[in-house]
Amino acid sequence: MKRTPPVTPKLLLGAESLLGFTRAPRERLLQVVARFREPESLAVTFSKAIQLGADGVLASPSRVLGDALSELRHTVPVYALLPNVPEYVRDSAEHGLAGTAMKRVARAGLGARARLAWTGLTRAGGVLRSDFAALVPLLLELESAPFRPAEMRGVVLAAPITDLALSGKHRTFFETIVRFVRHRFRAAAAFQTHNLGHLLSAFAEWGVRPDFVVGPVNPRGLMMKPTPASVEAELARTEIPVLAKELRAGGAVPLVDGARYALEHGAKGLVPDLVDVEDLAVEFKELNRALNPTAATE
Amino acid sequence: MGVEIVGPGRTTLVDAPRPLRPIRVAVIGLGKMGVAHTAVLATVPDVELVGLSDHHAPLGRSVRGLGHSAPFFDNPVKLIDRTKPEAVFICTQPDAHRSLAETALEAGAAVFVEKPLAQNLAEAEALAATVARHGKPAACGYNLAFVPIFAAAQHALRTGVLGNVQQARASMYLSQTFGPRKGWMYDPARSGGGVVTNVSSHLLFLLRWMVGMPVEVRATGSRFFGQVEDEVHVMMRLESGAEVGFESSWSVSGYPYSAVVIEFEGLNGKMLVSNDGLELDLALAQGDWPAGHSELREADLPQPARFDVNGESYYLQDAAFLHWATGGAEPPNTVAAALEVQRVIDAIYRSAGDNGATIVVKP
Numbered sequence: 001m002k003r004t005p006p007v008t009p010k011l012l013l014g015a016e017s018l019l020g021f022t023r024a025p026r027e028r029l030l031q032v033v034a035r036f037r038e039p040e041s042l043a044v045t046f047s048k049a050i051q052l053g054a055d056g057v058l059a060s061p062s063r064v065l066g067d068a069l070s071e072l073r074h075t076v077p078v079y080a081l082l083p084n085v086p087e088y089v090r091d092s093a094e095h096g097l098a099g100t101a102m103k104r105v106a107r108a109g110l111g112a113r114a115r116l117a118w119t120g121l122t123r124a125g126g127v128l129r130s131d132f133a134a135l136v137p138l139l140l141e142l143e144s145a146p147f148r149p150a151e152m153r154g155v156v157l158a159a160p161i162t163d164l165a166l167s168g169k170h171r172t173f174f175e176t177i178v179r180f181v182r183h184r185f186r187a188a189a190a191f192q193t194h195n196l197g198h199l200l201s202a203f204a205e206w207g208v209r210p211d212f213v214v215g216p217v218n219p220r221g222l223m224m225k226p227t228p229a230s231v232e233a234e235l236a237r238t239e240i241p242v243l244a245k246e247l248r249a250g251g252a253v254p255l256v257d258g259a260r261y262a263l264e265h266g267a268k269g270l271v272p273d274l275v276d277v278e279d280l281a282v283e284f285k286e287l288n289r290a291l292n293p294t295a296a297t298e
Numbered sequence: 299m300g301v302e303i304v305g306p307g308r309t310t311l312v313d314a315p316r317p318l319r320p321i322r323v324a325v326i327g328l329g330k331m332g333v334a335h336t337a338v339l340a341t342v343p344d345v346e347l348v349g350l351s352d353h354h355a356p357l358g359r360s361v362r363g364l365g366h367s368a369p370f371f372d373n374p375v376k377l378i379d380r381t382k383p384e385a386v387f388i389c390t391q392p393d394a395h396r397s398l399a400e401t402a403l404e405a406g407a408a409v410f411v412e413k414p415l416a417q418n419l420a421e422a423e424a425l426a427a428t429v430a431r432h433g434k435p436a437a438c439g440y441n442l443a444f445v446p447i448f449a450a451a452q453h454a455l456r457t458g459v460l461g462n463v464q465q466a467r468a469s470m471y472l473s474q475t476f477g478p479r480k481g482w483m484y485d486p487a488r489s490g491g492g493v494v495t496n497v498s499s500h501l502l503f504l505l506r507w508m509v510g511m512p513v514e515v516r517a518t519g520s521r522f523f524g525q526v527e528d529e530v531h532v533m534m535r536l537e538s539g540a541e542v543g544f545e546s547s548w549s550v551s552g553y554p555y556s557a558v559v560i561e562f563e564g565l566n567g568k569m570l571v572s573n574d575g576l577e578l579d580l581a582l583a584q585g586d587w588p589a590g591h592s593e594l595r596e597a598d599l600p601q602p603a604r605f606d607v608n609g610e611s612y613y614l615q616d617a618a619f620l621h622w623a624t625g626g627a628e629p630p631n632t633v634a635a636a637l638e639v640q641r642v643i644d645a646i647y648r649s650a651g652d653n654g655a656t657i658v659v660k661p
């Protein structure tokens with residue numbers, strides 16, 4: 001079956017902060033976590049974001065997310081940020097990486113286990129060699145199990161994993177993940193990174209073309225590696241759509257200013273996180289205006 | 299760039315350090331920290347990763363599976379013998395640090411040892427003595443010295459912006475341990491202790507770096523789930539007479555990542571520094587700082603690391619050590635500094651074991 005290329009999202013509401021991973025001030029993080037402790041509240045926010053023009057949410061599997069998605073009467077497009085790295089790191093400190101994986105296998109349903117077995121069998125050689133390119137598809141199978149196929153529009157590999165493979169200059173890994181995600185999930189294949197300049201440069205050299213990349217872009221240069229200037233240069237020359245995150249530079253600039261800066265410097269889309277948004281209705285209207293300047297003037 | 303960040307008057311972390319010449323580097327211990335250092339080292343200019351080692355062969359396969367092609371050895375002695383590294387990163391559990399560091403130093407390599415320096419003071423002293431005998435650069439993984447906001451706070455304190463510090467209060471929390479857990483970190487014979495050794499030794503390093511060594515401590519600790527302490531309350535007295543209080547726990551909710559807060563009161567005013575930023579209240583202008591209230595956030599400071607692995611600090615720490623190992627300036631996290639931290643840890647455990655008795659920190 002010929003694959004229809006997925007449409008690149010332009011505006012995603014990020015929920016990474018619910019895992020505790022954010023550069024926003026701790027006080028703000030606690031406010032957000034408290035506000036969205038109840039799945040109903042998260043469900044309403046997701047629903048509102050979609051009504052206000054978001055193309056979906058970027059979120060990792062978690063209990064609160066699962067409960068929120070099942071609260072909704074209609075499907076919210078999900079771009080799954082996989083794996084849930086903080087949970088994985090916490091578990092692996094006690095059980096080791098293999099033990100952590102086995103724990104997830106044990107709690108997976110029958111269907112997920114069957115898919116896992118098939119994915120493992122088709123990559124047996126690489127799995128036995130502990131090749132990341134063979135192991136990560138297994139991890140994606142396990143971690144994507146909580147999402148319904150109808151809601152999953154893309155798989156975004158989380159930055160800690162992307163950046164480990166980037167440090168090893170593992171070209172085959174990136175090629176494999178793009179192929180695997182498109183074929184297995186019929187969804188967009190994307191990478192989140194905290195080393196955007198390095199990743200775009202490597203993709204240009206290797207000819208790797210994911211559907212999009214998510215990385216930090218903001219007027220303070222926070223987390224723009226190797227340097228803000230080189231990230232801007234790579235943004236200018238890349239053909240891969242980049243969705244900008246860390247727009248507020250840890251709370252140092254207003255969301256709309258961060259968004260304008262990112263778009264002016266070559267980002268094709270935006271991923272404001274829950275911690276970045278003070279007033280969803282007002283700010284998403286502004287973000288849409290920044291994303292579609294011609295529509296706004298008509 | 300859209301906005302100017304603050305200049306060198308407020309921080310020493312302005313440029314990324316780098317080795318002064320090409321250098322051959324090996325990594326021993328391929329758990330979480332070993333993988334992080336391997337990833338960083340692969341991105342530092344002029345570093346050649348010549349070998350990787352772990353007694354557990356599957357971990358070696360995992361790191362090679364990430365794309366790192368350096369030869370793997372399940373025996374660290376063979377690694378050093380065959381690959382002749384000029385610098386060795388030792389990322390094993392603490393009870394293996396001393397013997398591995400000795401092997402590397404005997405072979406003529408500079409050594410970087412993950413924190414804490416060792417599982418107890420006797421081992422740490424023996425390791426530091428070996429380092430002194432060989433005269434090679436040797437550092438310990440107290441990476442908070444390379445977090446821009448803490449470096450800016452230390453710079454302000456050490457340049458006298460706050461005047462003599464009269465008292466300080468500090469805390470470090472992490473949500474990690476909520477029941478009996480397995481692994482070397484929870485085995486006192488291997489790790490040396492609980493939250494103090496494994497988490498808040500970072501805070502003790504920062505306090506020593508910012509205001510100097512305590513001369514005596516009083517401490518109480520609590521064990522909730524196993525053989526090591528999960529929570530600690532400490533009062534320390536500096537030579538100046540200033541009192542420094544700190545508390546730490548890895549059994550509190552709401553801290554998915556470790557969080558440090560330190561408040562200082564000095565003759566010129568107050569400073570609050572945390573992972574979020576720095577706030578300074580001064581009666582009169584001091585150096586680059588105006589009178590009144592000032593704030594610095596992470597985004598206001600230079601972010602010189604060239605590759606992000608869980609933030610700025612790991613890259614800057616590793617590059618600074620290799621800068622030193624190739625003839626450059628000494629970084630703050632030397633083994634000598636780490637030995638002093640170990641002396642404070644030892645005093646805390648002795649005090650906690652004696653119902654909070656005052657214990658003199660070994661000079």
